[in-house]
Amino acid sequence: xxxxxxxxxxxxxxxxxxxxxxxxxxxxxxxxxxxxxxxxxxxxxxxxxxxxxxxxxxxxxxxxxxxxxxxxxxxxxxxxxxxxxxxxxxxxxxxxxxxxxxxxxxxxxxxxxxxxxxxxxxxxxxxxxxxxxxxxxxxxxxxxxxxxxxxxxxxxxxxxxxxxxxxxxxxxxx
Numbered sequence: 001x002x003x004x005x006x007x008x009x010x011x012x013x014x015x016x017x018x019x020x021x022x023x024x025x026x027x028x029x030x031x032x033x034x035x036x037x038x039x040x041x042x043x044x045x046x047x048x049x050x051x052x053x054x055x056x057x058x059x060x061x062x063x064x065x066x067x068x069x070x071x072x073x074x075x076x077x078x079x080x081x082x083x084x085x086x087x088x089x090x091x092x093x094x095x096x097x098x099x100x101x102x103x104x105x106x107x108x109x110x111x112x113x114x115x116x117x118x119x120x121x122x123x124x125x126x127x128x129x130x131x132x133x134x135x136x137x138x139x140x141x142x143x144x145x146x147x148x149x150x151x152x153x154x155x156x157x158x159x160x161x162x163x164x165x166x167x168x169x170x171x172x173x174x
Contacts, residue, residue: 005097012081020078022161084141094145101146
């Protein structure tokens with residue numbers, strides 16, 4: 001019996017990649033990170049792609065990667081925080097797997113991104129303002145496609161992963 005795809009969505013720094021890797025290990029499923037795949041295919045870092053191609057160029061690349069990976073069977077995919085901005089991505093994710101929205105309180109997001117120099121959208125002056133705006137813009141889009149929502153707060157990524165697996169087994173998704 002094949003396993004369903006598991007897609008993680010949520011704002012940057014909520015733990016999608018960390019939890020995704022743990023889910024992939026615990027469930028013996030291949031793990032993909034859409035940002036990493038974009039970098040591999042482009043031969044350049046996300047920040048460079050943003051600088052040279054702009055956000056739209058990056059989103060075009062992201063859409064292709066999500067389309068390709070979401071067509072696979074039995075994978076765990078951690079998406080970039082803005083992947084849900086494109087309707088095509090929302091459609092592919094919601095139709096081709098189980099979508100898990102990881103959410104996080106603002107104080108934790110600020111703590112997790114305090115020293116971050118790699119995220120292009122956070123390189124301005126007011127990280128809290130940027131994160132609040134992104135949360136307002138993207139929150140409804142995450143909710144639109146999410147089959148599950150979990151809060152990544154003070155508990156460990158291992159605990160959160162166990163909670164996700166337990167919910168998926170309880171609902172007979174796994």
